Amino acid sequence: MTAEFGSFALILAFALSLAQLGLSVGGRWRGSAALSGAGEGAATGAFICTAVAFAALMYAFVTSDFSVANVAENSHSAKPLFYKITGVWGSHEGSMLLWCLALTGYGAVLALAGGSLPARLKASAVAVQGGLGVLFLGYTVFASNPLMRVVSPPVEGHSLNPLLQDPFLAIHPPFLYSGYVGMSVVFSLALAALIEGRVDAAWARWVRPWALAAWSLLTIGIMLGSFWSYYVLGWGGWWSWDPVENASFMPWLAATALLHSATVTEKRGALAGWTVFLGLVAFTFSMLGAFLVRSGVLTSVHAFAIDPARGILLLGILGFAAGVGFVVFAWRAPSLAPGGLFAPISREGALVLNNLFLAAATVAILFGTLFPLIRQALSGDAVSVGPPYFNRTFAPLMAAVLLLLPIAPLMPWKRADLKGALQRLWVAAGLAVATAALSFALARPGQAVTALGLALGVWLIAGTLTELVERARGGGAHAGEVWRRLRQLPRGAWGMSLAHIGLGLFILGAAMETSGRVEAAKVLGLGESMDAAGYHLTLGHVGDVDGANYTAQRATLAVTRNGSAVCQAAPERRFYPASQQTTSRVTICVRGLSDLYMVLGEPRTGPAGQPAWLFRVYWNPWVRLIWLGPLLMAIGGGVSLSDRRLRFGLPRRAAAAPAAVPEPAE
């Protein structure tokens, strides 16, 4: 019964999205507050109904109701409760329902909390959001209903892919999807602003919190996914430029560019058209990601829930939504009022340069990701583009962005003195050069790329701190005064600095991990030992362990360094009978920022015929920074979001003015 109820709620949500679209369009057309209000009500209703459908699916998973096809294919009665719940979004249908839940959720928040938006803009935005709801809910209802029953229910389910039964992967999709779909509000607001024909500072201020929230969630989502692949896949890699990884990275880059260009639009009213364009692009990339991941057109190690036939439908939705967006953009953008003028050397100029590089990097990744498809279409050859392409195109473009990054916040709006900004950064520059020299000469002799990476990381962190202190010091206040003023800086300033420092930490981690990684593999019998990166590992014993829905071999290793005990490691090799799959559970000894990463491989026979096992050990220096950095970036986004100036529902000075007055430069 619950499944039918859920199906009904899902269809109702689709109908309500249609109503949301129709009523809001009517409300906008007639200027009727009653119709617009009804449209907003429909948006809230669509969310509630989607949530009910989602709850019904979750109930079917928790109670192991195998008469529901999706549950039979992706769950198993012996699975732990936590993974029964997370199995809801472990399949094509379930993950699309999660997507719809996020989409209607954002629509409801837009309808309920967007009180400060002008009525017409809001009605248009709610209408566009409703249109997106119609597309995606329609897809879910008609092509991918997760609540379909099967005629003859199986006794037991197929179970969820064991690799997906992991706490980090379980929470990764909700974050990723809230990030992806958060861009839909930006898309709706961008399209609404084009329809209204006005993109000004006030509009940028409404868009920024949505973009910030979505960007922060997407950052966390990507970080969790990277961490998951690092410790679940058992080879210690954290990024491999796989199409699916790129699919999540492109909207992130577009959103990053958007955050920066929206600042210019907000403060100076300039770059309006470009900001709107990025708003459209960000969600288009989100939809492209949804299509690439599920259609199987590209070969990926992370491919999941593949269904080529429905992939075409998703491509159709993507083409239609993005097509409408860009056609309206092409039609209306020329009529947008030109924004404030600025000199090339100014904070605006620096942010434009940042956007140029980010856009070029995004296009380079897009090209590399889609190249196999282009090549296939042109010559019929099946090809794949390897990581070297992405490293060689992305790294130099990013290096340019990073080089500019600490300079921009020190430059005033409109017209800046480059020399003055650079003079204030001499300490940061000195530290960066010293780091590079030390790394090149001593730590990693002769590795220029590592030296450059570490120098950029230090440059970023030191430069950002310089800017914070400079801002607080003003005309040379003493230490106590600086501290007091630092605490009074607007949250937005702190958020930006935290995010930039986070990026610097990430760069440090990535540079150290990539160059300093040590790998060792050895077949060990009981009592035998191996050495890796200064650590000494001795195999104690190997025993069998029974898990909830798997059996495992567990090895116990004693890890010592210079004779003193470091940790006890217990890597496992698990076998899941329900899906006939073997997975490895790695053990990581965290040593400060670095990891000693141990994997139990397959059983072998030793030279004397005794049982032995293959062990692989990785030493990953500073690898923790690769996730701590993005975490700090997301925290920075959150701190920015809590800034008074961006808080929802507060009256805004510029909102009432016909043409927004740019805020004075800070």
Place this chain on the structure above:
Amino acid sequence: MSLLPKSRKARRRLAAVAIAAPILAAAAVLAFYALGDSVSFFYSPSQAKAAGVPAGRTIELGGLVATGSLRKTADGGIAFLVADHRDQDPVSYKGELPDLFREGQGVVAKGSFRPDGVFEASEILAKHDERYMPAELVKALKASGEWRGQGQTAAMAQ
């Protein structure tokens, strides 16, 4: 000076283009330069034979792991046959296999042929989903008559 546009706005626009164009051009050059040796071609054993892939060139070889062909070599590596309907190639690989590697299942190996015709794999592509098959592999298997629908891998592995 007379070549420059007169209005301030047009000059600014010109400056913007003058800055943007080299960056975008550099990015494009970078992309095409980097693409050159990052692209690897995908072949099934019979396609590789037909194309006459020279020894030493990095390609991706895809097919099914021939049932009964997997063996461990004395030096700690493994050897198996990758087959499509018409041909098969011996593959040698040193290193840990992905968890989902099994006989009878689809596989994509990255590496190059040795002069003696053995495919030396440097990487065996891992995947998360036992139901997933790379698009190229599906196409190659279909072309050689080996394809038996999406369910085949699960069925053959039992």
